[in-house]
Amino acid sequence: MASKQRARRWTVLACLVIVAVQGVLLATLTLRDGAGSPHDVPILISAPAVVSSALADETGAMPGSPVDAGWTDDEDEARQAVRDGTVVAAVLVDLRETTDVVLVNARADDDLNEAVVDQISSVEATHERSVKVQEVAGSGSDGAADRVRLFAVLCGLVGFGFVLVVSLVRGPVARTAGMGVVRVLSLGAVSLAGAALLQLLPATSLGDGTFAVLGLGALYAFTLGAIALAVEALAGLVGLVAVAAAYFILATPLLAGTSPYLLPAPWPVVSPWTPTGATQQALADTAYFDAGRALQPTLVLAAAALLAVVALVLSRGLRDRGLDLGASGDPVVAMPVRHWRLWVVGALLPLALVLGLVIAFVPTQVVAAGALPSVASETTCVDHGGRPRNVAQLNKQIATMQGSPAFQGGDVGADVQLADGRFLVVFGDTLRSDDFDGPRFARNSMMLWDTDCVSVVLPPSQGALIPDRLDGVGYWPMSTGVAHRPGYDLVLVSTQRVKATGTGSFDFANLGPALAVFVVRDGETPQLIDVGDIGDDDKQRSRPTWGAAMAVDDNWLYLYGTANPDQEGVFGFSLHVARVRPDDVIEPSKWRFWDGTSWQRDASRSAELVPAVGGVSQTLSVFHRGERWYALSKRDGDLGHEMVFWTAPAPTGPFTPTDPVASLPSDPTTGAVTYMPLAHAEVFPAKGTVVASYSNNNIDPQKVMKDPTLYRPTFLRVPLPD
Known part of the structure; x- marks a missing residue:
């Protein structure tokens, strides 16, 4: 018992x-924290690949992981995924508009649909975009x-x-x-x-x-x-x-x-x-x-x-x-x-x-998504003089803008012309005035030339438009390319990853290339969509820096790479080329490299279009007029003084050097240096000539800080070789 x-x-x-x-x-x-908020909900983002991949990464990285975002460039695939329940929602991004469609299935949980739409709306708001909801379901949904x-x-x-x-x-x-x-x-x-x-x-x-x-x-x-x-x-x-x-x-x-x-x-x-x-x-x-x-x-x-x-x-x-x-x-x-x-x-x-x-006591109310910081860029007009009509007016306008707080000085000046007629120009290390509401120095900046205004494009941080990495590595622009789409432009900016190694003007190390993707709707402000490093950080100059020049032709994006063998007495860079469809540029598996006879997958087999001895600068321009292709650079790199064209019958070469078209010597006495000539094929086009520019700087950074006019590009018109 x-x-x-x-x-x-x-x-x-x-x-x-x-x-x-x-x-x-x-x-x-x-009842713990997080109840009532979505967690790892599968969604799909539909847009061109170069955009949808970046938006999916951004959405998937939201605090608390509310969604697990995938991407596709096929709208029908997105609709079918919502219809069959593979995903809870799909976002159809229309880059021509500021309102996107969010597809949900009426047969799914109403609260879940509401929560997901709310989270998507919060991400869209950071780009100053909105959403409208569209239900996808058959009969018997209620x-x-x-x-x-x-x-x-x-x-x-x-x-x-x-x-x-x-x-x-x-x-x-x-x-x-x-x-x-x-x-x-x-x-x-x-x-x-x-x-x-x-x-x-x-x-x-x-x-x-x-x-x-x-x-x-x-x-x-x-x-x-x-x-x-x-x-x-x-x-x-x-x-x-x-x-x-x-x-x-x-x-x-x-x-x-x-x-x-x-x-x-x-x-x-x-x-x-x-x-x-x-x-x-x-x-x-x-x-x-x-x-x-x-x-x-x-x-x-x-x-x-x-x-x-x-x-x-x-x-x-x-x-x-x-x-x-x-x-x-x-x-x-x-x-x-x-x-x-x-x-x-x-x-x-x-x-x-x-x-x-x-x-x-189980929470059944959906917790509203928190507001996220805006990433939408804005423009600030710095010159109302309108668009210049010739090279002399352009140089004058560049010099005058040195008085603008948002732009005191900068180098590079690579440009593209947008479908709406405006010119988009990117600059490298940019100086701003002491009274500027933001950092005085930025690794990159952007301007828009319109018919009645020259404006600086500024991110919410007021710093670099392409933001530095968390470890302080910045992005220094090299070249630009544009793919025109109905109602918007897809602008690609190739950059070098730059790490400071000292306080001097040229105390930095290049760690490899990167690509930034901007979407520019007609008449609107460029918006940064994605920044992606190409390869691991590597200081060696012997591997090609892809994107040293870019050109778009016949719906192909040609990315030229430059490499220096690190041999004594060799100051120039060899030239190589890869190609990819602009919408696929963020997918390395779709890049193809020219090996001298065909396009293939292995970058290490890319052929030299120009040898390093007597070769080009690390950054240059490649463009075409009719059936003729041109590469513009300093011979023997930026330590040389001759501005030279290399000509070719095709984007793959063979490129042949021509006689110098200008002399760009540096001045050891004053410390003034000239470097990086670039072509601007769409600026004031004229038969038999092209507008070019070169960057000015000084090896003494204190001189530049006192007089930013020493640090600006100069434009000139040069003859095209026959």
Whole structure:
């Protein structure tokens, strides 16, 4: 008698522990920070590849990881992914407008759709863009998610309820193996009948795939019932209570009427691998989305059912061998059925009470997305003199702008002409005045030349338009390219990754190239979309710096690379070329390199179009007039003094040097240096000539700080070789 009383006390204690654990788990999983906010929700962004990839990375990097963003350049693929449930939402980016379309499926959870749209809107707002929502679904959309939840919950209760009723009526364990088989067969029959009845009722009837729905519902009910039978046989009352607690915990999203994606981690990851989560997913895919996607969750559910049956068989075998695993210390069946009923009711009522209290406090309201810092650039007009008409006026305008706080001095000056007629110009290390509202020095800057205004493009930080890396490495522009699209331009800016090594004007190390992507809508401000490093940081000059010059022709982007062999007495750079479609420039696997005879994948096999001895500068210009191609640079690099054209019949060469067209010597006495001649083929075009520029600087940075006019490009017109 004493041993039975002691066993009962241990049973009560074990049940109380299970109830307490259930309460703690439910509370921590549903009431912790992050509840009500989306977590790792799959979405898809549809836009040209060069844009969608960057937007997906930016969206996926939001604080708290609310979404898991993929990308595609196929709008039909995005629509189909939403329609079949592969993703919760898709963003159709229209670069011609400032409003994008967010596709959601009306058959999905309304709160989840709302939360995802809110998160997407917050990202769009950082680019000064907005969204409009468009639903993608067929008939029978209203309340689809709620019906799936209710159907799954009731199927689970059918299976567990059957075991509970049998346990209350006949006791926790079948007295013989035959009676055990009857219990299992009866469980299967009741599971199938329950699923069929639920499918007939209007409130719980699901959409397409009636027979598949019946099978899934019955399998889920049977799985839960089999698990309950097995654990009850092994551990008696404690086992029954444990199964009930586990079911209630795993079914929290269903019982609370919320998506697992709106609960904190690890719900979004764990839920699909539980019988309850897998059932919900399989039912939704079968009835409302893509039935083909139901295979994986169905296999998860089937595996759980198989394990339950194996456990049930093993539990029977253990009992037949006389092993006692009950909490009482005596065979579980020794307790009279009437006493067993009281014990079951007394144990499950507190469990249900805890469940009810916790579920009542599960957050069901969607937490609004927080505001994100703006990344949208703005323009500040610094000169209202209008667009110059000739080289002399252009030089005068450049000199006059030295008085603008936003632009005191800079080098490079690579340009493109936009489809709306404006000129976009990028500068390197840029000086600003002491009274400028922002950093006085920026690794790069941008200007727009319009008919009535010259404006500086400024980011919210007022610093470099292409921001420095977190480790302080900056981006120094080399060349520009533009791909015109209906309603907007895709502007590519190739840069060098620059790391300061001292305080002098030329104390820096080049770590490799990078590409920045801007979208410029007609008449609007350029917006930075992406910055991507090309290759690892590497100070060696012997590998080509791709993007030293760029040219767009016949919908191909040609990226020229320059390399110096680091040999004594060799100051020039060799010239190489790669090509890619402009929309694919951010995908290195799609780049092809000219090996002298064909385009191939291996950059190390790229041919020298110009040798390093007597070669070009590290940064240059390549362009074409008609069928003739030209490369403009200093011969023997920036330490040389001759501005020279190399001409070729094709973008792949062979390039042949011509006589010098200008002399650009440096002055060791004053420290003045001239470097980096660039061509501006679309500026004041005239037959037989081209406008070129070169950068001015001084080896003494203090001189430049005192007189920024020493640090600016100079423009001139030079003849094109025949």
